[in-house]
Amino acid sequence: MLDRPALLDDAIAAHGGLDRWQQIDRLTLDVEIGGNILALKGCLPRLRRLQVEIDPHHVHAVLTPFPRAGHRGIFDRDRLRIETDDGTPVAARAIVRDASGAVPRRLLWSHLDLLYFLGYALWNYSVTPFVFTWPGFECREGSPWRLGSIWRTLHVRYPPDVPTHCRDQVFYFDERHVLRRLDYTADVFGSFARGAHLCDDTRQFDGILIPTRRVVHPRRRNGQPLVFLRVMEGHVHGVTIA
Numbered sequence: 301m302l303d304r305p306a307l308l309d310d311a312i313a314a315h316g317g318l319d320r321w322q323q324i325d326r327l328t329l330d331v332e333i334g335g336n337i338l339a340l341k342g343c344l345p346r347l348r349r350l351q352v353e354i355d356p357h358h359v360h361a362v363l364t365p366f367p368r369a370g371h372r373g374i375f376d377r378d379r380l381r382i383e384t385d386d387g388t389p390v391a392a393r394a395i396v397r398d399a400s401g402a403v404p405r406r407l408l409w410s411h412l413d414l415l416y417f418l419g420y421a422l423w424n425y426s427v428t429p430f431v432f433t434w435p436g437f438e439c440r441e442g443s444p445w446r447l448g449s450i451w452r453t454l455h456v457r458y459p460p461d462v463p464t465h466c467r468d469q470v471f472y473f474d475e476r477h478v479l480r481r482l483d484y485t486a487d488v489f490g491s492f493a494r495g496a497h498l499c500d501d502t503r504q505f506d507g508i509l510i511p512t513r514r515v516v517h518p519r520r521r522n523g524q525p526l527v528f529l530r531v532m533e534g535h536v537h538g539v540t541i542a
Contacts, residue, residue: 315478320508325542326355329426341408366411382415401459402487421465424463437462456470466486482497499513507541510536
């Protein structure tokens with residue numbers, strides 16, 4: 301990336317630094333994730349307890365157990381698959397995108413559709429902000445957000461081949477350059493799914509800073525979150541770094 305914004309460098313340093321990040325081969329997170337918006341796709345909104353293995357240098361995540369005990373879901377940049385714990389294939393599908401990077405929307409979701417959503421979301425959350433140094437990302441600092449304290453904003457455009465909520469997103473960093481919020485539209489649900497995603501209880505795991513509590517609220521057009529409504533939430537109970 302040419303002319304990387306100073307805010308991005310500050311954020312990377314605050315979250316552990318690029319040198320430390322490049323030493324990591326795998327992150328394993330013990331998480332709970334769920335939310336009411338999943339019911340729109342015929343999926344149970346309850347919190348699911350998962351072990352998620354993240355590749356920090358490639359688009360790849362493994363969710364266990366998924367969709368149920370004895371099975372795991374494997375999410376890659378261009379392919380999804382579900383297999384038993386001993387490696388027996390259960391289901392698989394290529395990920396098809398249009399020129400903008402969008403995938404087809406489905407009225408109701410299969411296990412593979414849910415795997416796509418959870419896989420790209422958990423992978424993205426785990427590799428932010430380090431992934432913004434990859435080729436094809438465009439970043440610029442925007443206007444600060446003032447609401448009690450002042451948070452600096454980083455506007456990020458994703459390359460179309462990196463699966464994520466939407467191509468244009470905004471990330472908010474506090475005075476310590478720690479991630480506190482991100483704004484996006486979850487395209488897999490529709491243009492109505494505008495989220496203000498708040499990050500709290502950030503902790504250090506083997507030199508890397510990771511939020512351990514995340515709550516997504518609907519976002520008004522003026523940027524204000526509707527804090528009395530929760531559409532998704534996630535909790536990180538532990539992280540192992542190898």
